[in-house]
Amino acid sequence: MTDPIRFILASGSPRRKEIIASxxxxxxxxxxxxxxxxLPNELPEVYVSRLSQQKADAVAHLTEPPMVVLAADTTVVxxxxxLGKPADAEEARVMLGRLRDRDHEVWxxxxxxxxxxxxxxPTRLTRATRSIITMRPYTDExxxxxIASGDPFDKAGGYxxxxxxxxxxxxxxxxxTNIIGLPVExxxxxxxxxxLAPRDFT
Numbered sequence: 583m584t585d586p587i588r589f590i591l592a593s594g595s596p597r598r599k600e601i602i603a604s605x606x607x608x609x610x611x612x613x614x615x616x617x618x619x620x621l622p623n624e625l626p627e628v629y630v631s632r633l634s635q636q637k638a639d640a641v642a643h644l645t646e647p648p649m650v651v652l653a654a655d656t657t658v659v660x661x662x663x664x665l666g667k668p669a670d671a672e673e674a675r676v677m678l679g680r681l682r683d684r685d686h687e688v689w690x691x692x693x694x695x696x697x698x699x700x701x702x703x704p705t706r707l708t709r710a711t712r713s714i715i716t717m718r719p720y721t722d723e724x725x726x727x728x729i730a731s732g733d734p735f736d737k738a739g740g741y742x743x744x745x746x747x748x749x750x751x752x753x754x755x756x757x758x759t760n761i762i763g764l765p766v767e768x769x770x771x772x773x774x775x776x777x778l779a780p781r782d783f784t
Contacts, residue, residue: 586784592641592653630691647697658739677740713756
């Protein structure tokens with residue numbers, strides 16, 4: 583009888599936890615502690631891929647196999663510039679003002695790290711997914727109300743596309759779950775590449 587495989591989510595994001603739960607995968611949360619600074623001239627796809635790998639590695643050292651660690655990183659990109667999480671209301675105001683009525687990209691990278699009980703070399707996969715969002719021409723008053731809700735401060739780019747009150751996007755192309763922070767389509771493909779399915783976890 584093989585040991586049950588634990589599924590570790592290397593993230594404190596409630597949105598990612600909800601997405602994993604919707605797939606029927608029981609999950610253990612371990613939040614990684616890494617430096618998320620952007621390196622000079624680092625491309626968005628490279629940046630999110632690097633951080634997802636570092637998050638997976640950091641958490642893998644904190645628990646015992648057999649396990650699969652899922653780590654992800656999401657960023658918003660406007661005119662080639664990576665927009666992180668706003669530090670305060672003024673930064674959120676500036677970000678949302680820049681994004682208003684314009685197109686931008688959202689990149690999410692997923693890393694899956696599978697570790698085995700026999701001490702063999704872990705298997706690690708990383709894939710990045712891109713979506714394009716067109717923001718609607720929301721008003722300054724709507725921005726202020728959204729900032730007052732407190733929602734922007736743990737979101738790359740200062741917004742959540744699924745926020746019921748603000749609803750910042752006019753339209754998007756690509757994966758909605760990618761924009762939220764965990765592209766389900768990509769995750770299914772990656773699990774398949776490791777010959778895994780949701781039923782394999784306990």
